[in-house]
Amino acid sequence: MRRAVAVLAAAASMTAFGLAVPASAEQTSAAAGASAQQEQDIVDQLEQVEGLTIVKEEEPPAPGFRFFYLTYTQPVDHAHPERGTFEQRFSLLHRDTSRPMILHTTGYEMPELAFRAEPTVLLDGNQISVEQRFFTPSRPEPADWKKLTIKQAAADHHRLVQALKPIYHQKWISTGASKGGMTSVYHRRFHPEDVDGLVAYVAPNDVHNHADRAYDEFFQHVGSTPECQDALEELQIEALKRRDELVKRYEEYAEEQGLHFDEVFGSADKAFEMTVLDTAWAFWQYSLEEDCDVPEPTADTDEIWDFLDQVAGFAFYADENILPYAPYYYQAATQLGWPSLKFKHLDGLRHYPNLYQANSSLPKELQSRHDPRPMVDIDRWVKRESEQMLFIYGENDPWGAEPFVDSGKDSATFVAPGANHGANIAALRPEDAEAATAMLQRWAGVEDTSARTLRAGGTVRHIPGLDDREPREQRPALMP
DSSP states (O other), X not given: OOOOOOOOOOOOOOOTTSEEOOOOHHHHHHHTTOHHHHTSOHHHHHHTSTTEEEEEEEOOSSTTOEEEEEEEEEESSTTOXXXXXXXXXXXXXXXXTTSOEEEEEOSSSOOSSOBOOHHHHHHTOEEEEEOOTTSTTSOOSSOOGGGOSHHHHHHHHHHHHHHHTTXXXXXXXXXXXXXXXXXXXXXXXXXXXXXXXXXXXXXXXOSSTTOOHHHHHHHHHOSSSSHHHHHHHHHHHHHXXXXXXXXXXXXXXXXHHTOOOTTTTSSHHHHHHHHHHXXXXXXXXXXXXXXXXXOOTTSOHHHHHHHHHHHTOGGGGSHHHHGGGHHHHHHIIIIIOOOOOOOGGGTTTOSOTTOSSGGGGSOGGGOOOOOOHHHHHHHHHHHHTOOSEEEEEETTOGGGGSBOOOOSSSOEEEEXXXXXXXXXXXXXXXXXXXXXXXXXXXXXXXXXXXXXXXXXXXXXXXXXXXXOSOOOOOOOTTOO
């Protein structure tokens, strides 16, 4: 049984950014005996949490913060904790125990730098950023991949929240972007009492995996005019017509870069086709309509190669770069689902008609059958039972074609006009940004005394030396 750390705090004072935390009656009474423990260093408090290891503390990213890398011992199987454990990585950006805590779920690996997710900025809070189970090094050895489920991952986050709440006893808000947003939703579904609110950014919700008409319809209407998508489709057609020339170049490129195709796609030809299929999706996921400078079909092969490489990225589809994301593809194949596009404009040009699916991006030994039940359950719960849920989407982001539908119970969904997969509260219309910010601050129990200081185009309260943007590494397009 792990030791609880009873750390009490006096009533919070005004912070450097003009934020005040209203003390509850329970907090006020607890504060009377807190004066001695309030002086306890955060390191001492963390060291008392059973199963938690401080790997290292780095130099403060900015005045008023401390930054730690840590691990927490998790069961491989939460239903049978006696069957082995693994160490799950997470980082801690410590502000003050009197501030809210933001639980940032990555859905992938842990970013190895100090940053603040948007809710952390808006709430002037503390933040933990947690690596998804089975992303290395947070992977059991040997790895039983059947234990990589949304329920097991939610239990990881639940145990970590319970371990840290005696220290960080103010309100908790969960957040994440893309698959991280999906992960935060799944955690809240199974452990709704862990946090006081959730902000999920650009989180897809593929309820019925084979009913993907919404994605094809998205590409029929994306953008203010059809010209950009038409140009992207024409380029895909031309690239496949020049397959022999481009695949030869791909093979030479792979040899120069030390890249291989043995474990996943099996050949440069198959990896090339996946790159071409991903190009339109990748453009809209990461670029803006105003950046739509697509080569004409008459362009020389060098220009076509450069565009495909810049937008989709040939290196992504080699074993060396796609295998680290096997945990995502495994989850997509088994539970999350994936977008299936018809690519009618490419009829007669494709060599691998069933290529665009999650199992195609996995080694043969990890390819698995899909179970539709978990996503149906999640969708039903979000629509009917969830509360304090905020969803943010980008208008031109293909991953938003199948969004979550909020319950309307102290919950809301906002769409950032013209935005891609990087949409956030700051990109919303001013009135929507104000409403979303007010909702978040109310859940967290803080009051913004600086008159709703959110501007379209960026958040305020920037602190020099501390990145106020969640790091988003560009990934293959069939990956949120």
